[in-house]
Amino acid sequence: MKKQNLSRRSFLKKGTMTAAGAVAIALSGISISPSAWAMTLTTLDHKTGKSLSALCRVLYPHKQLTDVYYDACVEGLDANAKNDPALLKLLNEGVQTLNSHSQNNFLALSAEQQLLVVKKIEGSPFFNQVRSHIVVALYNNDKIWSLFGYEGPSFPYGGYLERGFDDIDWLPNH
Template sequence: MYNSPLQVGGPAAARPDVTRRRLLHAMMLVTVALALPALPPNAFAAPLSVDQKPTLLRVARDIYPHEGFLDDAPYQAVIDAILLEAENSPVVADLLRKGLADLEQRSQRIYKTSYIAIPRPEEREGVLRSIELTDFFQKIKGGLLMGLYNNKALWPKFGYDGSSWETGGFIDKDFDKIDWF
């Protein structure tokens, strides 16, 4: 009689016991092993340290300085949104970590102190100008641009009444009323 491989005690008995569960587990392990090298090197790194957050706030205030009439709250809201994005994106977190490290390194090299300890705004501006083409600077600047100037709650502080096309455009007497520019 023909000996089928599915018969008990036949050649099939020598094969390992492959179940669907074991196959799925093995496929998952292979997928994870192949995906790990594709992650950024610090994908599991700690978030920004507590002492780096005031530096981000100082950078934000130095990029768009409105010392006379804006408090820290609108700036902090933008920084918090960027930090929240960094929590969910290893790429953004890495960008912030490396950008802050570069900023601090330049501050130490030029002024022998941390960025936040540089006393004169003009000196801090000089350090920022040295990084203004970096992705880090552009990330912060872009967040501030939208977070400050596209925030309708802040428009009155800037002397901006909002869109004028609905009411026929600017009236000449009100056009030049912005005094902070």
């Protein structure tokens, strides 16, 4: 390997070129497609993860959210199940129950059919566990707040009195 001396001038030149390239890419609108996201699971298998993601969408349906956000919630469940064998068993058996109510393929059902299947397991420990995890994991994700018109917490900005308690425009006027 050839040793290369890097002068201050060449370092600054290369750094400037790298920064300019990054800005050019950002301004061109090139981004990673949401469909390029791959759910990373360490404990659950992929089909179970996708079934849980579909369940999350049934529980908290939002047309403006891509599967990326639901998949991220399932990654949290997967991380929790890694150290909790009882949770892992509950998740695996719960997905098996979903599949048993849908000719062994919950994922192949339409959204309306999935909702009917989910209503059959409503109130079960599996349903309650997934629902209670997802409501927090999904709505605490600050990346989706703007999609709902939520400006975020007011406390860091002095509270609603300092920031404007009536500046929201997404609630209907009564």
